[in-house]
Amino acid sequence: MDIEKYRKMFLSEAGEHLEKMAEQLVAVEADPQNSDGIDALFREAHSIKGMAATMGYDATARVSHRLEDELQNCREQGEVDSEMIDRLLTGVDLLESLLEDISEGRAERSVDDFINGVMLVEELEPIPEEDSCDLAGEGVLVRLRLADSVAAPGPRLLVLLTRMAEFGTVLEAKPSEEQLLQGEISRILLVRLATEASQEEIRQRLQCYRELNAIEFPVAVLEKDQQRKVSRKSGTTVRVDTDLLDRFINLTGELLTNRYQLQSAAGERNWREMNEGLSQLARLVKNLHHQVLQVRMMPLESITGRLPRAVRDLCRSSGKEVEFSVEGASIELDRAILEELADPLTHMIRNAIDHGIEQTGSVQIKSWRERDQVLIQVADDGRGIDPEKVRKRAIERNLISPAQAQVMRDYDVLQLICQPGFSTAEQVTETSGRGVGMDVVKTSVEKLGGVLLIDSTPGEGTRISLKLPLSVAIIRVLMIECAGCLLGIPITRVLQTVEISPKEVQTSGKQLVISLHGELLPLLSLRKILRQPKGPASNLLSLVVTEVFGRKVGLVIDRLVGQQEVFVQPLPSPFDRLRGNSGGAILGDGRILFLIDLQSMLEKRRTKGS
Amino acid sequence: MSQLLPFNLGLEIYALELADVQEVVEHQAVFPLPGVATTISGAIGFHGRIVPVVDLPLLLGFDAGPRSDRMIVLTDVHGPVALSIDRLQRIITLDLAHCTLSQSESEEDCIRGVIDRDGEMISLLDLEQLRLVLDRVCSETGG
Numbered sequence: 001m002d003i004e005k006y007r008k009m010f011l012s013e014a015g016e017h018l019e020k021m022a023e024q025l026v027a028v029e030a031d032p033q034n035s036d037g038i039d040a041l042f043r044e045a046h047s048i049k050g051m052a053a054t055m056g057y058d059a060t061a062r063v064s065h066r067l068e069d070e071l072q073n074c075r076e077q078g079e080v081d082s083e084m085i086d087r088l089l090t091g092v093d094l095l096e097s098l099l100e101d102i103s104e105g106r107a108e109r110s111v112d113d114f115i116n117g118v119m120l121v122e123e124l125e126p127i128p129e130e131d132s133c134d135l136a137g138e139g140v141l142v143r144l145r146l147a148d149s150v151a152a153p154g155p156r157l158l159v160l161l162t163r164m165a166e167f168g169t170v171l172e173a174k175p176s177e178e179q180l181l182q183g184e185i186s187r188i189l190l191v192r193l194a195t196e197a198s199q200e201e202i203r204q205r206l207q208c209y210r211e212l213n214a215i216e217f218p219v220a221v222l223e224k225d226q227q228r229k230v231s232r233k234s235g236t237t238v239r240v241d242t243d244l245l246d247r248f249i250n251l252t253g254e255l256l257t258n259r260y261q262l263q264s265a266a267g268e269r270n271w272r273e274m275n276e277g278l279s280q281l282a283r284l285v286k287n288l289h290h291q292v293l294q295v296r297m298m299p300l301e302s303i304t305g306r307l308p309r310a311v312r313d314l315c316r317s318s319g320k321e322v323e324f325s326v327e328g329a330s331i332e333l334d335r336a337i338l339e340e341l342a343d344p345l346t347h348m349i350r351n352a353i354d355h356g357i358e359q360t361g362s363v364q365i366k367s368w369r370e371r372d373q374v375l376i377q378v379a380d381d382g383r384g385i386d387p388e389k390v391r392k393r394a395i396e397r398n399l400i401s402p403a404q405a406q407v408m409r410d411y412d413v414l415q416l417i418c419q420p421g422f423s424t425a426e427q428v429t430e431t432s433g434r435g436v437g438m439d440v441v442k443t444s445v446e447k448l449g450g451v452l453l454i455d456s457t458p459g460e461g462t463r464i465s466l467k468l469p470l471s472v473a474i475i476r477v478l479m480i481e482c483a484g485c486l487l488g489i490p491i492t493r494v495l496q497t498v499e500i501s502p503k504e505v506q507t508s509g510k511q512l513v514i515s516l517h518g519e520l521l522p523l524l525s526l527r528k529i530l531r532q533p534k535g536p537a538s539n540l541l542s543l544v545v546t547e548v549f550g551r552k553v554g555l556v557i558d559r560l561v562g563q564q565e566v567f568v569q570p571l572p573s574p575f576d577r578l579r580g581n582s583g584g585a586i587l588g589d590g591r592i593l594f595l596i597d598l599q600s601m602l603e604k605r606r607t608k609g610s
Numbered sequence: 611m612s613q614l615l616p617f618n619l620g621l622e623i624y625a626l627e628l629a630d631v632q633e634v635v636e637h638q639a640v641f642p643l644p645g646v647a648t649t650i651s652g653a654i655g656f657h658g659r660i661v662p663v664v665d666l667p668l669l670l671g672f673d674a675g676p677r678s679d680r681m682i683v684l685t686d687v688h689g690p691v692a693l694s695i696d697r698l699q700r701i702i703t704l705d706l707a708h709c710t711l712s713q714s715e716s717e718e719d720c721i722r723g724v725i726d727r728d729g730e731m732i733s734l735l736d737l738e739q740l741r742l743v744l745d746r747v748c749s750e751t752g753g
Contacts, residue, residue: 530645
């Protein structure tokens with residue numbers, strides 16, 4: 001039996017049940033007599049218990065069983081009081097930590113305190129890292145944990161260490177034999193063993209030692225770190241609708257038929273058949289592509305699901321009353337985008353509650369689709385942001401000159417909040433009232449090819465809008481040419497394209513500018529940014545109006561080529577680290593287009609140039 | 611016995627073990643990458659994938675200049691990455707165990723050792739060192 005496969009399935013399913021529980025709990029807290037809600041909670045706890053018991057995760061099963069009991073009591077009483085909500089949430093958190101233990105291959109942590117009802121919310125702490133294994137090298141790692149009841153752990157470990165030597169050669173042990181002889185006390189023994197014995201054999205032969213709580217085979221740190229990186233990067237499993245799978249099978253069948261059709265047409269040199277086959281192939285591939293993308297799509301819900309709980313906790317700690325709602329949670333986005341969006345979204349909600357809402361108010365997430373983009377809005381009805389304060393602060397921080405501050409529109413001033421260096425945590429609360437890490441939020445959104453805009457009216461509230469592409473893999477780009485390179489800029493980053501006569505260019509100080517819609521627009525030369533020689537003089541300048549570091553600029557390029565949807569591939573490592581290059585795409589005619597990320601290119605120059 | 615793919619860089623002969631080579635491509639259009647170091651001459655489309663091209667002679671301190679029409683694409687373990695070279699030679703088979711494989715002194719030259727093949731010196735390219743050099747180029751590279 002492939003335990004590993006079942007373990008992953010268990011983790012993914014249990015995780016989903018937990019998320020639903022957290023969501024339900026917050027709903028039940030708002031409406032304590034909601035018997036449907038209590039029933040739903042009971043069912044979720046019950047599912048987790050069943051799965052954990054089947055998999056042999058005893059602690060997880062015990063905690064969920066306990067939650068089930070508590071919920072049964074609530075059912076009988078017909079309501080859940082707030083004390084019980086806290087207790088249930090603590091249980092959910094504990095279960096989450098247990099799942100983490102299981103996913104990291106550790107033994108489940110002790111749950112006795114919770115079962116006995118003594119654990120407080122604050123007590124949940126991650127297992128310290130030193131507990132993880134740091135003996136790296138050849139051989140098998142074996143970790144033995146003594147039960148808490150063992151009276152003299154040191155000598156017991158010494159016995160076990162000797163016993164381990166019977167399996168082969170002990171290459172390293174922590175604590176070592178010397179340390180144990182000198183009276184070092186530990187309940188965990190970690191041994192690196194050169195042995196022919198399989199893990200099963202070792203386990204079986206050690207099982208007779210009753211004082212052992214757990215026998216584990218941890219992975220060496222290096223490997224483990226990598227595993228962790230991978231699992232954090234993308235959820236390990238995806239659930240796919242069986243309908244979709246059926247469609248895949250059908251498509252595969254059609255592709256097979258098509259292949260034979262083409263093969264025979266090629267054999268007979270029948271061009272008409274060949275052309276027909278090819279156009280059918282084109283249709284099939286397009287369809288397949290569409291379906292594959294469907295698999296990658298997930299509803300926004302998958303990341304907003306946790307937010308009600310976060311809002312509840314924030315309200316608890318700040319003593320504020322916030323009504324939280326999500327509209328359009330069923331809007332689907334590529335999972336890669338959603339994963340990157342989870343933290344920024346939480347951040348914006350936290351900002352809204354910490355700095356926007358004064359005592360009571362509402363925070364709302366709204367999402368909808370506009371052609372091939374998704375819009376997400378985070379709005380609060382709090383105190384809003386005073387542009388004058390932002391102006392003042394931006395001048396203090398040397399982000400803009402006093403002269404610039406005078407001519408900038410309020411709306412543009414607000415965007416300065418996202419500039420790196422605008423605010424630091426300790427200053428934010430007393431001044432402009434917002435902005436902890438808004439630069440980080442904006443950067444993550446832009447990395448995904450999106451745009452972030454802030455709008456606020458003092459006294460009425462703040463609205464942050466995100467414009468995101470549906471998918472990171474396939475995006476619409478503006479194709480441009482510069483110094484012989486074919487380049488692409490994600491269309492979401494383009495505000496406008498214009499062609500002007502060189503006569504329209506003026507100077508303002510050292511800066512070349514043009515006047516566009518009554519505004520002075522600074523010009524940047526892409527050739528200069530790419531350190532290419534100047535291009536030939538032309539009587540028409542092509543400009544792409546875009547935003548860098550929160551400011552509108554006109555990027556001078558050689559030629560506008562057009563727009564196209566492209567399939568973006570990242571460059572292989574280490575070339576993916578070349579700053580300013582966010583991947584490339586092979587076009588239908590075999591040409592390669594590179595995507596440029598203007599902001600990080602300029603960042604590179606900034607740091608280098610200074 | 612090992613199979614080696616020898617090639618010229620300037621006047622010197624280098625070689626790769628055949629096991630590290632994925633394919634030798636010919637007459638491939640190289641598309642310049644915007645704003646990167648000159649040692650990375652661009653990228654080619656390789657079976658639907660984008661594979662960066664490294665100007666190996668330039669990277670190892672030889673003169674700049676036009677390179678061979680042929681490029682060596684290393685296996686995915688090493689990238690994938692395509693190497694521009696000056697001239698490709700025929701595959702040779704030799705027993706590495708019986709060759710004098712003198713160790714290279716420098717850690718920067720990307721040479722694992724030098725084989726004396728009947729008086730002809732062949733430098734065996736060290737792909738791990740090459741990777742480190744490329745790592746550095748890519749994290750430093752400016753426009």
